[in-house]
Amino acid sequence: MVSGRKAYFLGKTIRYAFTFSLILSLNFALPRMMPGDPIVNLLGEEALHNDPRMKELLRAEHGLDKPLHIQYLNYLRSLAGIDLGYSIHKNLSVVELITDSLGWTLLLVFPSVIIGSTLALLFGSLSGFKSKSLADFLLTAGALLFYTCPPFLLAMLLLSTFSFHLGLFPLGNLTTGGKVGIDYALDVAWHLFLPVAALSLLGASYKFLVVRNSVTQILDEQFIVAARAKGLKETRILTRHVIRNVLPPFISMVAISLGFMVSGALIVEIVFSLNGMGTLIYDAVVARDYPVMQGCFLVLTVCVLAANFAADMLYAIADPRIGGWR
Amino acid sequence: MKAKKGPVPLSRIKLIGLSILSLFLVMAIFAPIIAPNDPRETRTPYQPPSQEHYLGTNDIGQDILSELIYASRVSLTIGFLAGLISVTIGATLGILAGYYRGGMEELVMATSDVVLLVPGLPLMIILAAYLSPSMWNIVLAVGLLWWCSTARVVHSRVLQLREMPFVEAARSLGGGDGYIMLNHILINTKEIIYAKFALAVASAMLTEASLSFLGLGDPLNISWGEMIHFAFSRGGFANDMWWWYLPPGLMICACVLGFVMISMEPERSQKALEP
Numbered sequence: 001m002v003s004g005r006k007a008y009f010l011g012k013t014i015r016y017a018f019t020f021s022l023i024l025s026l027n028f029a030l031p032r033m034m035p036g037d038p039i040v041n042l043l044g045e046e047a048l049h050n051d052p053r054m055k056e057l058l059r060a061e062h063g064l065d066k067p068l069h070i071q072y073l074n075y076l077r078s079l080a081g082i083d084l085g086y087s088i089h090k091n092l093s094v095v096e097l098i099t100d101s102l103g104w105t106l107l108l109v110f111p112s113v114i115i116g117s118t119l120a121l122l123f124g125s126l127s128g129f130k131s132k133s134l135a136d137f138l139l140t141a142g143a144l145l146f147y148t149c150p151p152f153l154l155a156m157l158l159l160s161t162f163s164f165h166l167g168l169f170p171l172g173n174l175t176t177g178g179k180v181g182i183d184y185a186l187d188v189a190w191h192l193f194l195p196v197a198a199l200s201l202l203g204a205s206y207k208f209l210v211v212r213n214s215v216t217q218i219l220d221e222q223f224i225v226a227a228r229a230k231g232l233k234e235t236r237i238l239t240r241h242v243i244r245n246v247l248p249p250f251i252s253m254v255a256i257s258l259g260f261m262v263s264g265a266l267i268v269e270i271v272f273s274l275n276g277m278g279t280l281i282y283d284a285v286v287a288r289d290y291p292v293m294q295g296c297f298l299v300l301t302v303c304v305l306a307a308n309f310a311a312d313m314l315y316a317i318a319d320p321r322i323g324g325w326r
Numbered sequence: 327m328k329a330k331k332g333p334v335p336l337s338r339i340k341l342i343g344l345s346i347l348s349l350f351l352v353m354a355i356f357a358p359i360i361a362p363n364d365p366r367e368t369r370t371p372y373q374p375p376s377q378e379h380y381l382g383t384n385d386i387g388q389d390i391l392s393e394l395i396y397a398s399r400v401s402l403t404i405g406f407l408a409g410l411i412s413v414t415i416g417a418t419l420g421i422l423a424g425y426y427r428g429g430m431e432e433l434v435m436a437t438s439d440v441v442l443l444v445p446g447l448p449l450m451i452i453l454a455a456y457l458s459p460s461m462w463n464i465v466l467a468v469g470l471l472w473w474c475s476t477a478r479v480v481h482s483r484v485l486q487l488r489e490m491p492f493v494e495a496a497r498s499l500g501g502g503d504g505y506i507m508l509n510h511i512l513i514n515t516k517e518i519i520y521a522k523f524a525l526a527v528a529s530a531m532l533t534e535a536s537l538s539f540l541g542l543g544d545p546l547n548i549s550w551g552e553m554i555h556f557a558f559s560r561g562g563f564a565n566d567m568w569w570w571y572l573p574p575g576l577m578i579c580a581c582v583l584g585f586v587m588i589s590m591e592p593e594r595s596q597k598a599l600e601p
Contacts, residue, residue, distance in 0.1 A: 145583075150532050150578050152535075153579070256443075281448065282541075297452055304444070308443055
């Protein structure tokens with residue numbers, strides 16, 4: 001008999017392993033079941049422009065004439081060797097393209113998740129605590145506004161206001177170039193300020209609304225009445241009783257929102273012309289460069305999956321109740 | 327708990343939402359009457375706003391205001407249909423999972439776990455890139471991937487409902503599973519489903535806008551997102567022609583806001599409602 005906590009870890013691991021294998025299979029199945037010739041779907045639209053007779057040769061070379069289960073095994077084998085195919089359009093391997101871009105996207109997503117979540121938790125609990133006040137009204141209205149704003153519009157407005165018109169920030173790109181050491185880091189931070197701001201606001205808006213909602217609900221609970229009755233100060237009620245109860249569901253919400261944040265980052269990158277995964281996908285969409293799209297999808301999904309897995313593990317360690325009731 | 331008969335008075339926030347949406351609906355239905363020009367007619371390109379063209383003209387000389395008005399048809403249709411598909415799938419799966427429990431519940435929850443984890447946009451980009459660019463394919467891609475949150479909320483509500491006395495009474499009177507799910511469970515979840523539907527339309531419109539912004543939209547049916555795509559990729563944004571990219575953006579915001587507002591419940595103590 002395994003203890004509750006071990007069972008929790010085991011259950012989560014099995015569930016994530018299952019999800020992971022499903023994603024791998026989906027990535028395998030998509031180019032083969034979608035309309036169009038699988039060889040075009042696997043090599044990109046530019047693969048066959050030269051010679052139609054090459055088609056059969058290429059088909060044999062990529063094993064597409066073999067039965068599906070052999071193809072699947074070959075696919076897994078090439079994945080194990082970190083081979084995601086080749087982009088004929090860019091004349092580079094997909095893995096190489098992605099390693100160049102992934103770091104920048106993570107550098108955009110990571111601070112945005114942290115800043116956005118902190119803002120949401122801070123203002124959400126304040127707003128819920130002082131519900132129906134003027135500050136609450138303004139904050140909620142602002143959050144709704146950002147929530148309804150499509151990511152590219154917010155990014156475009158920030159870029160147009162602060163870079164075009166006020167000239168406070170660069171118009172795009174990641175660095176000015178020719179800098180080293182601390183200057184380089186500061187330069188990158190200056191370039192990333194607006195994109196991170198846009199993404200943080202987008203991520204914060206939804207989380208703010210959820211936090212505010214759960215705080216107003218918790219304030220209805222009996223134990224808050226009891227805390228008030230025994231004469232605790234309002235700030236102490238907020239920090240000790242309210243936030244403590246908002247925190248666990250908040251952590252899982254932040255983890256779940258990672259997929260959304262990655263999606264948002266792709267769009268923000270395109271507007272600010274940062275050379276991350278978003279720009280890579282955008283170029284691939286324009287050129288119908290399918291192997292790059294698939295590779296990006298796989299890598300991004302695995303990243304989100306890994307982050308969620310880590311969050312679930314942390315959650316189990318942070319929440320003492322897990323182990324008892326699972 | 328007995329549902330009150332008769333019309334429920336609408337909260338102020340829902341009324342505002344409804345009026346925003348009816349404005350958009352009128353705009354979409356009567357587009358040919360309201361629009362000053364035929365949006366396909368081409369004249370001098372890149373005109374700034376003037377008496378003749380209130381919002382100027384785009385890169386091939388089409389009147390932007392007329393394009394904007396006609397685009398409301400596309401954006402609303404895509405959002406509405408994708409929301410309908412996702413809520414239908416989500417509510418059906420949620421009710422089945424909550425009512426039958428067991429293997430069905432495990433399957434639905436595990437699937438929604440997987441779908442929730444996958445970053446939506448990259449997958450939709452791939453789907454939209456493989457399928458031919460048409461608004462129906464976007465409807466499918468968005469609708470089929472957005473049902474999870476509805477399924478989860480409906481599921482947890484059904485878990486409460488199935489233990490309630492009136493469901494047990496219906497069962498002891500010989501009501502079949504189908505009858506109970508349709509006449510007792512569905513009826514009592516309909517408020518959640520309505521709210522989720524409005525939110526699903528809102529997210530579907532935002533997702534469609536992002537896909538179209540990436541150039542995956544239907545070239546024959548221009549939506550607001552696609553207008554911004556053209557403004558962005560054909561120099562409208564770089565040349566600071568705000569009259570080209572800002573109005574469609576504001577339209578998306580206002581429309582999404584309308585849908586979010588009609589989904590909002592007036593604030594009251596939830597405790598008071600519990601039996």
